Amino acid sequence: MLQNDSRQLTQIKLGMDERSVNDKVIRALADRGDIYVNGGYLCTLGTDSDDRVIVRRLHRASVRETISQTVRFTEVLSRNGKEHPVARRVPKWCHDAIQQRGEWDGIPSLRGIVTCPVLKSDGTILQTEGFDPESGLYLDLKEAFPSISQNPDRATVEASVKMLADVVDDFPFAQPVHRAAWLALVLTPIARQAHDGVTGPLFLIDANTPGAGKTLLADITSIIVTGKDVARISAPASDEEARKKITTLADKGEQIVLIDNIAGAFGSSSIDAALTGTMWKDRRLGSQELIEAPLNMTWMASGNNVALAADTARRVCHIRLETSHENPEERTGFRYPNIKEHVKSQRPGLLAAGLTILRGYIAAERPNQSLKPWGSFESWSDLVRNALVWAGEPDPGETRQQIRVLADNDRDSLHMMIEMLETIDPNENGLQASELLKIAKGETGGFDDCEVERLCESIESLCEQSMKSVTPRKLGVRLSHFRNRITSNKRLDFRTSRGARYWFVQPIEAEGRRSPSEQHINEQS
Template identity: 30%
Template sequence: MRHDPGKLPEILDECEQALVEINCNLFVQSGRLVRIYPAKEGLIFGVSRPRGAITLHPVDGAHLVELLTKAAIHQRFDARAEEYKPCDCPRRVADAFLARGNWPHLNQLAGFIEAPTITPDGRVIEQPGHDEDTELFAAFEHNVRSTSPKPMPSRTDAEKAKLVLMELVDDFPVVGEEDTSAMLAGIITSLVRRILPAAPMMAITAPTPGTGKTLVAETFAIIATGRRASVLSLGHDESEAEKRMGGVLMAGDSCILLDNVERPLKGDLLCQVCTQQFVRLRPLGASGMVSIPTHALLVATGNNLSIVGDLKRRVVLIRMDAKTERPEQRTFPRDHLKTVFERRGELIRAALEIPLAYIAAGSPAIAGLHPLGGFELWDKMVRRPLVWLGMADPLKAAEALRQQDPDLETMRMLFESWRAVFPSGQATAAEVVAASLDGMMNGTVKTNPDLYDALQMVCAEKINSRRLAGWLRTHRDRIIDGMKLEQCGMDGHAKIARWKIVKCG
């Protein structure tokens, strides 16, 4: 490759072809060049990764000089000797190559997998290297490949696979059948998460430390990657937590563990990671934003884990209770994690044969099971196969979590007391406030105590029409227990919104 003046476009084309020919583990993701190789062990920027953890690393100009120098013989004309002489790839060439932002001959990378996985049509991805259809890079070892599932398993095969996975659950004091199903859902999700555009977070809770919450999360990670999970420390600052989360997403970690969460779990980025296929993030030191895949399995653990806001409908809840004061003092007949490591291949095969059997059976409809909005493919590949095998709905425990949502309880109280005070259902915010305070001005007992209590929860510090009006606008068209909040025009010359609670459904 001769670096002559005026030949830069041709040189850049030759550079790309040279990189393709040497198969240099270089990929394109979201308009940036990345490589796959092990991350440093230990705690870095609030993230602790185990030895050998594979991550994505962006390629900079200095590193690209090295790669291009390996990929081709570079020459520069020596005017004094009047001949071409060998040289390293010039840094300006590497920088120009990076600045292109488009490398059509390099493989696009959606992410990497460290165990076989399956596509929605039932194809098993089991060969190492880059899979063109899914743009996934399979980075697993031969002993894992040899445990690939049957391509068309029967229902009987799936029943046997279910029993294999349930042996793991026997090591944990789960509360109910739905929690057993939720744990199996976590195992399957860990293997198919890279295929799914969206998937709920696994939330593991128990009333007492030492129950085994982290052990469950590590089980998911070991099956999916062959290692323990990358642990993300949220800390107490929401902004810092989102920066750390953005960092692990750009690094491409397969399983992200939020361990021993002590504060209420919430946040826009957590919600986006669960429900959106990509999020817009700014790489460290860069001025522009890039679109990063979100296909990492999120797992959170905590004692009486508190999940608030919109995140409640984005979780699969796994409840455990050892029913003892010191659960960490229990004894077990085997080392759970050692068992998972030793039987990893068998567990991978069992976990994948369950959705494969469901797909092979034609993905039959299940009466009374409504899809989880925003998670349709997860519903098809994880939740429905388990229910098809006679297991409880893995979302059942999370539904109880939703019913305990204080926001929903506030809404329910206001809607019910509103309809009791205003039979027509219609009122302005000011009229509702006045009705709640009726009887207080002259020192008598409150006429509408339930409405007053509801408005105290809505308005927090002080009941007034401005706060209530803002709350009503935020919750317009919300439905709970068959009651819907609607705006029904404006009130006279004052142009004040009128609201009503109507029965629906």
């Protein structure tokens, strides 16, 4: 946090070597101990209305003011044959150059602020308040958390699972696997810093009727992790609206977000991209400023009998609530009548229980549970899913099989493949399955990162496997399965040459001409 105290000012003489002066100023800023780099900008820490630590970016005026609180500039002037040091204000060239430098040697990088103990990338637990240089995280604690063992035994892990499950005993999970999916939701944000790749799938809290407890379940999850109710947004009406909301949330550094009360079909290419990305780039709302922020948030969504687009469905872990009560909001006799207050009072122990499960699995040297691959979420799956199954819970990934009834996977997978094939092969020259795989793996030049990523997603969706499991033969079989099926007035077809199939997209308005698949192109020398 900015400190306006009686700190000793660093004396720096101005000279013609501006870079040397700026380097000295940066060293002085680094020595303060309260200046950081976050998202490519200098920042400091402050507090919000709830006395929570927040990141405050140093804009131009703030950089100048901070330098003036840190450095005393002098210029040596000669008078009557004698040199006299004269105090000077912060030069414009100095604060402008420092603000725009992009790299500031000695000033630590701040990856984010967490409000509870979390796993670090080395698998140990961050539980000391303040800034941790190794992880780049600032731990903002407002409660006393119990000390968490780095080597919990199996009995302690099982007791931790039971403790968390006890909190949601009143919720009508459709099956035990849906409760396991909720446990995965609790573990996801506290495991975020311990694995590479994306944060995890979207957790859909879905019910058969209103009043079953969807939003309440989301709130108590957020209270366990952050100490407060979950940040809510309404379901975006368009992809443009979704993009703007994601930009705002990423810029704020939210840990957990709920897309509340979804009505109708749910799916958005921007949300899909946020779920399978690690960084978000966009212009800050109301300005031309381009921001780049990490995507560390855990996504939740809630609704009744939600219909999902296939692209989104494969990114969803399903938490299904089913009640036999016509008016479940009128139920009585709960084990914890005021569940939110109970969770708040027990938060340190509940959070410690989640970390104990994860740490126990890591201390056991992460035994492989032989789970089915989950494309795009491999690193999350390797830690969170495996830890829960190792602890004796059902595999949360099995909810993917059940949620497929909520989406037309074939139609949407074909639509995405046709869209991508048109993009990368606009002249209908045709591409072999092996060529498509090389492009999707980034092994072929001439395509931008967005095209490569989108093609990779379309192949994974079409084949229902992660890229590392897809072979040219498997992809060819799936393409053949969809051949000549019409979607959006287009169809997938192939032409042959030298015994190989070259896949392309054909508009159906070309029906009057001879189908290229009926033409055999003579082998070329």
